[in-house]
Amino acid sequence: MTVTDAGGRTVRDATLDVLRKLGLTTVFSNPSHSEMKLFENWLEGEFRFVMGLQEAAVVGMADGYAQATGEPALVIINxxxxxxxxxxxxxxxxxxxTPMVILGGQQARKMLLGEPFLVAKDATQLPKPYIKxxxxxxxxxxxxxxxxxxxxxxxxxxxxxxxVSVPEDDWVRPADPExxxxxxxxxxxVPDPAALDRIAAALDGAERPxxxxxxxxxxxxxxxDLIALAEKLNARVWGAPVWNRGAFPEDHPLFAGVLPPIPELINERLAAQHDVVVVLGGPAFTLFTAWDLFSTAPADLDRSPRPTLTADVEFLHVTDDPQAAAATLADRAFIAPPGAVVKGLVPLVRQRPRAELTPVREPVAVPEASSPLTQAYLFHLLSKELPDDAVLFEELPIARADFHEQIPLGAGNGYFATASGALGFPFAGAVGYALARPDRRAVVVVGEGSAQYTLHSLWTAAxxxxxxxxxxxxxAGYLSLKYYLQDQKSWEAGYDLSGVDMAQIARGFGVRGERIDSPEGLRAALRDALHADGPVLLDVVVDDPGLFRL
Incomplete structure (x- = not known):
């Protein structure tokens, strides 16, 4: 039954009008019964419905879509x-x-006095504090x-x-007549001109910006614009710790690498190279752990101070997030759009002579074929076949160093990775990105452990x-966990994933899958998978890479 006003318009009708006006016509969803009245007489052609098999994959796909378009994505789930x-x-x-509007189905209003099936208790509190x-x-x-x-x-x-929590019966109630x-x-x-002048003056006054x-x-x-700014300053550019989006080409001679998310190593690398550092976007800094926590020796009473940045470097931090500015470790923070700040700095800073800087990265050895295969060799071959405009989605807690060393992404490549410690974004995010940008090849490089979190997105890709x-x-393991402990053998049950065949899983979801365990034919398989019509998964068996490198 549908209840309407005299004009026949329901809340559902009025909502669909608003979604059209806002451009929210692609819907990522895994609906339950509490959302079904919104989909009654669904308007195929006007709205694109993207089904996901599990809600984590649905939100991950919407995340990739929103990052591709730069506008909010729409999610509808219980x-x-x-x-x-x-x-x-x-x-x-x-x-x-990532900008995203999540509509959560709630039970009918008259049911909320009890304990109905699928009720969302304190609905607006559940996603906090991880929403705006x-x-x-x-x-x-x-x-x-x-x-x-x-x-x-x-x-x-x-x-x-x-x-936004929406009770089930709201969709069929009369709409506001207005x-x-x-x-x-x-x-x-826009950035304050005085702030731009201060940042430009600090960069111009630096010996080693x-x-x-x-x-x-x-x-x-x-x-x-960041490339132009770096070249004008002849300044090294570092990727921010936990680099989740490529903001500078990795094959550029001024790229110094991605900073490790450990304060002691950040200080060590930056103090040796710079007297002034400007952090453009993101927090200063996202930290993962402290160096002393790698020790397996008995711990002393904790008298250590909170993480700090070296006093040998002046740190300036630009962010559009007031909370990140308030928590900054830098000497001074500026609340402004980082992109606009970069654009504004280019004409302000002085042109420095082009001089070759002392390399800060060791030359990368070319890996050789072996049996068992190494991940470095796999990434080396992938880099040889990668399309110039491919967009990479990476989640490799144990292998990130090999990835960035062997696949120096160019100016035409996009790069996205998990911004948090939660696993699963790249596997689903690439699907959302491809829905928004089917003209570019999305390439997902993810370990078989991380893939389990959103592997349902394979079905949507197919x-x-x-x-x-x-x-x-x-x-064959969650190896990022293996090397934290001294007695690794006793912890084997906590990281061993032997027996997982990703190629068979992919085929079960309708994606062409191939399992490869030797160097023979690997390059040809990569070439074919990168130019195929539709999705392809290659499950490449590699050796244990050992202790991860930062």
């Missing part, structure tokens, strides 16, 4: 257990500052206006996911015949 399933992916989207904002309308007719408000909040800096006027909230924040590139530089369209190539360096 607001209770469905959202709980997705929380790892929500956590990652929040860490990446959450709301549940006080009246059914307020649903469209609340979605429009959520959209505007998601897309304003710092961007991020938002959540059509909703959807405002366009323009992003008009350095730049640290965060993902927002690329997200805000300033990647080419259903839409997307140009996604999955390359799995399969070392």
């Amino acid at each position: 607001g209770g257990p469905g959202l709980a399933n997705a929380m790892g992916s929500v956590y990652t989207a929040a860490s990446a500052k 904002w959450a709301g549940e309308p006080a009246r059914p007719q307020d649903v469209p206006a609340m979605i429009a408000q959520a959209y505007q909040i998601a897309r304003q800096a710092p961007q991020g996911p938002v959540f 059509p909703l006027r959807v405002a366009r909230v323009e992003r008009a924040v 350095g730049l640290i590139a965060g993902g927002p530089v690329d997200a805000q369209g300033a990647r080419a 259903r839409h015949n997307l140009p996604v190539t999955y390359v799995i360096p399969d070392n």
Whole structure:
């Protein structure tokens, strides 16, 4: 039964009008019964429905789609257990500052006094603190206006996911008779000219300036400007720790590598090279652990200070996130759009003489074929076959050093990785990206352990015949955990993944899969997979890479 007003318009009808006006016409969903009234008489052709088999994969796909388009993506899932399933992916989207509107189905209003099936208890609290904002309308007719408000909040800096809980029966209630006027909230924040002058003066006064590139530089369209700025300053550029989006080409001679997320190593590398460092986008800094925690010796009473940056370097931090600025380890922070700051600095800084800088990275050896295969050899061959405009999605907790050494991504390549410690984004994110940009090949390089978190997205890739190539360096374990402990053998049950055949799993979801365990034919298989019509997965058996390198 559908309840309408005299004009026949329901909250559902009014909401679909708002979604059209906002451009939210691609829907990522794994719905439950509490959302089904929204899909009644679904408007095929006007709206694209992208089905995912599990909510974590659905949110991950929406994350990749939003990062490709630069605009909020729309997710519709159950607001209770469905959202709980997705929380790892929500956590990652929040860490990446991905704009996203999540509609969570709630039980009918009249049922909420009891304990109904699939109820979302304290619905707006469940996704906190990993969202920017959450709301549940006080009246059914307020649903469209609340979605429009959520959209505007998601897309304003710092961007991020938002959540709206919608009771099931709201969709069929009468709409407000007055059509909703959807405002366009323009992003008009610009850097303070005085702040730009201060940053430019610090860079010009430095003997050895350095730049640290965060993902927002690329997200805000300033990647080419960062190249121009670095070349004008003749300054090294480092990738920010936990680099989740490529903001500078890795094959550029001024690229110094990705900083490790450990304060002692950050200080060691930067103090040796720079007297002034400007952090452009992202926090300063995302840290993973401290050096002393690698020790397996008995621990002393903790009298250590909180992480600090070396006093030998002046650190300036540019971010559009006030909370990141408040928590900065830098000497001075500027709250401004990092992309606009980069663009504004290019004409302000003085042109320095071009001089070759002393290399900070060791020459990378060319790996050779072996049996068993090494991941370094796999990545070396992949780099030889990689299309110039391919977009890489990487999640390799144990193998990131080999990846960046053997695959120096160029100016035409995109790069995305997990912004948080939660696993699963690249496997699903590449699917969302390919839906938005089917003109570019998305290449997923993910270990077989990380792949388990969102492997359901394979089905969506097959259903839409997307140009996604999955390359799995399969070392049969969660090896990022293995090397934390001295007694590794007794912990084997906690990292051993032997018996997982990713090629068979892929075929079960409708994706062509091939398992490779020798160097013969590997390069040809990579070439074919990178130019195939539709998705392909290569499960490449590799040797244990040993202790990870930073």
